Amino acid sequence: MEKTLSIIKPDATTRNITGKVNAMIEDAGLRIVAQKLICLTTAQAEKFYQEHKDKAFFTNLVDFMTSAPVIVQVLAGENAVSLYRKIMGATNPAVAEEGTIRKTFALSIDKNTVHGSDSPESAKREIGFFFSETEICE
Ligand code: ADP
Numbered sequence: 001m002e003k004t005l006s007i008i009k010p011d012a013t014t015r016n017i018t019g020k021v022n023a024m025i026e027d028a029g030l031r032i033v034a035q036k037l038i039c040l041t042t043a044q045a046e047k048f049y050q051e052h053k054d055k056a057f058f059t060n061l062v063d064f065m066t067s068a069p070v071i072v073q074v075l076a077g078e079n080a081v082s083l084y085r086k087i088m089g090a091t092n093p094a095v096a097e098e099g100t101i102r103k104t105f106a107l108s109i110d111k112n113t114v115h116g117s118d119s120p121e122s123a124k125r126e127i128g129f130f131f132s133e134t135e136i137c138e
C-alpha cells in the first residue's frame, strides 16, 4: 500500500464542500488513514511550498493557503500517489478532465480545491511535514 499527502484547500473549507471532496476520494478506492483540520501559518505554508519560492505566484499561493482552514490528510491505496493525481485533475481546472475533483469544484488555477503529492518521495516528505507516525492509522 502506498501513501500520499492530500490537502483540501481554503476554497473548499470556506464553501463547506470538504465532505463532497472526501466522497470522491473514497469513491476512487483511496482510504483516509489520517486527517486533521488546521490553520496554516505563513511560515508553514512558505516551508511546505519551498520548491515554488521563486515562482511569480508564490506570495499569492502562501496568502491563499493561510486565508482559511485546510484539511491535511494521508490517503492510502495501491499507487495512491498517481491515482490521487489522476482523480485530482490538472492544476488548471479549465483543462482538467471531466469527473476530476478540480474540474468539478475548482474555481481557478490558484483556488484549485486540492493538493496531492507529485511523487512517492514528495509524499514521504510531505506526510512527515504534517503527521507523526502515531497519527496514521493503517
Ligand atoms: P499542483 O498543485 O497541481 O501540483 P504545482 O505544484 O505546479 O501544481 O503548483 C502548486 C500550486 O500553486 C497549485 O496547486 C496552485 O494552487 C498554485 N499555482 C500553480 N500555478 C499557478 C499559476 N500559474 N497561477 C497561480 N497559482 C498557481
Ligand code: MG
Residues within 6 Å of the ligand: 116, 118
Ligand atoms: Mg505540486
